Amino acid sequence: MRRRLINSTLAVVLVVIAVFGVSLVIVETRTISNSAQESVDAEAFRLISVVESRLLGAERITPQVLAEQVDPSRYARVEIPGRSPIEVGERPADGDSIRSTETGEQGEKVTVEESRSTVTREVGRTLLIIGAVALLAIISAVLLAVRQADRLTSPLTDLAETAERLGSGDPRPRHKRYGVAELDRVADVLDSSAERIARMLTAERRLAADASHQLRTPLTALSMRIEEISVTDDPDTVKEEANIALTQVERLTDVVQRLLTNARDPRTGSAVVFDLDEIVKQQIEEWRPAYRSAGRAVVCSGKHGLEAVGTPGAVAQVLAALIENSLMHGGGTVALRTRVTGNQVVVEVTDEGPGVRADLGARIFERTISGRNSTGIGLAVARDLAEADGGRLELLQQQPPVFALFLSRVVPSRKEYVRPVR
Known part of the structure; x- marks a missing residue:
């Protein structure tokens, strides 16, 4: 039973972790990807604003100026009509990047890219955290299951030993409770049964003691009368002693009947x-x-x-x-x-x-x-x-x-x- 309790508790926890864990992984992955895309879009929008303001002010647009505006882990490309493209950072491989493109009023075009590996690393850290939490939950569930199983199985084992002890003739009640209503109810019933068995055994032992003592006197008297009969040859004496012996037999029968009656109901008179x-x-x-x-x-x-x-x-x-x-x-x-x-x-x-x-x-x-x-x-x-x-x-x-x-x-x-x- 202990193993079943642990296995059932662990199975429930695993199902809950699987359902909520997978859902959480999907949600977190999408959240991280959307957050990275929004960050790239925001940077492209900010960069196009910088380029437009410099063009309107007739200021020079150099790679050094753009590098100050772009995250070092990202790649940026600025295309201005009539000028050579300006690039900042290392361009990710095709198909392995998150891209955002913005076009200005004067035809300028800004492209910002970020390697998807950054998102992958962030997703990996999130998965690691989720896995650690899931592992901690499993360990906690196992410990709680073991504790709960011990709390339930130990009293059951104790109650089984009490029942076995009652069956072996030891009717002493234990008056031990376990803090679980159902188990305490079983303990109450066993203690009540023990007290009833003890009373029954006491009554039986008392009946045996009373019977041996009360039967001894009539049997002794009957024995003496039979001895008187065995040593005499006088018919009148034999007849007298036989009548007395019959009286003793009647007394013996009355004693037995009274013992049995009192054993069934001591109040019977x-x-x-x-x-x-x-x-x-x-x-x-x-x-x-x-x-x-x-x-x-x-x-x-x-x-x-x-x-x-x-x-x-x-x-x-x-x-x-x-x-x-x-x-x-x-x-x-x-x-x-x-x-x-x-x-x-x-x-x-x-x-x-x-x-x-x-x-x-x-x-x-x-x-x-x-x-x-x-x-x-x-x-x-x-x-x-x-x-x-x-x-x-x-x-x-x-x-x-x-x-x-x-x-x-x-x-x-x-x-x-x-x-x-x-």
Whole structure:
């Protein structure tokens, strides 16, 4: 493209120079020739006037007198009746001169000639000047064409590199502009595309991280139930554990469905009125084997018979994240306590461990923030799940740690929330 721009610009300049240059040469040649002819005519007229005045005054007309009146580069011939012709200067060759003849009242005749080579030299100097100007114009055009080509091709190359970088998975916008409206428009579109791609990649990575973290808990619980089935021969125990395993499979399916739904539209919710006791009891039963294996216990207390508004699967995942967090980072007995405050129900999860470091504080809910070199995703996902249903998850106390899940216990509209069929 760079070569095409230079060639097209140079072609336009050459055409303009050719058209105007040839016209200028023709005009200047004719002007110089006409000017030389007019100069010779004027000199012949002046010379005949001098001859007439001398004849009237009876003065002598000599070659020396005429030489003073004639340009040294020209030839003059004066013919007076009854006298010999008087010549001044060197006569040009026939056919190679510009001639002018004047005749006086007494029959005298004056002829002035100038060599055409003088005109040719003048035309040559003019052509040389025109050629120099044309050459300067061509050089200037080439330089301007190169500069303009660089100004256009360099941004295009840069934009191509940006597009290639986007295709290779580097979605960082460059925010670089070039001072050309069309190119800046392309740069704006590429930057917008880069930002959209970055958001999409971030969402995909977040979905993958959330999926790996949220699926881990149900899969662990399911694995424990299957292990219980594998080591027992009691049919009743096998049946009980199989039912619990089926419940875990349903939870796993709910987690996957919720992940996919949130990936399409994070604002999508399926809040209903549910029995909070069932969710708390379910979580304690699921986590009791893991705590028993660690030599610890998980218990519940507080007010019973509470109903909350939210998504049962999401609330179960939030409580599972808190219980797992206490298992991994806490110590002693883990207690779940339910209570009522205003128009909200609260589920508090606490343990007897060292608690949350003072330097973490509220940052404990930020992604990648962890007190014990873990992923730092669990509490962040739990808070997102709580907020998606209109609730909130807070750290009420750092030492000993007290996490609280706040859920609404008021149904705004019968059309908005539907009590699940049991």
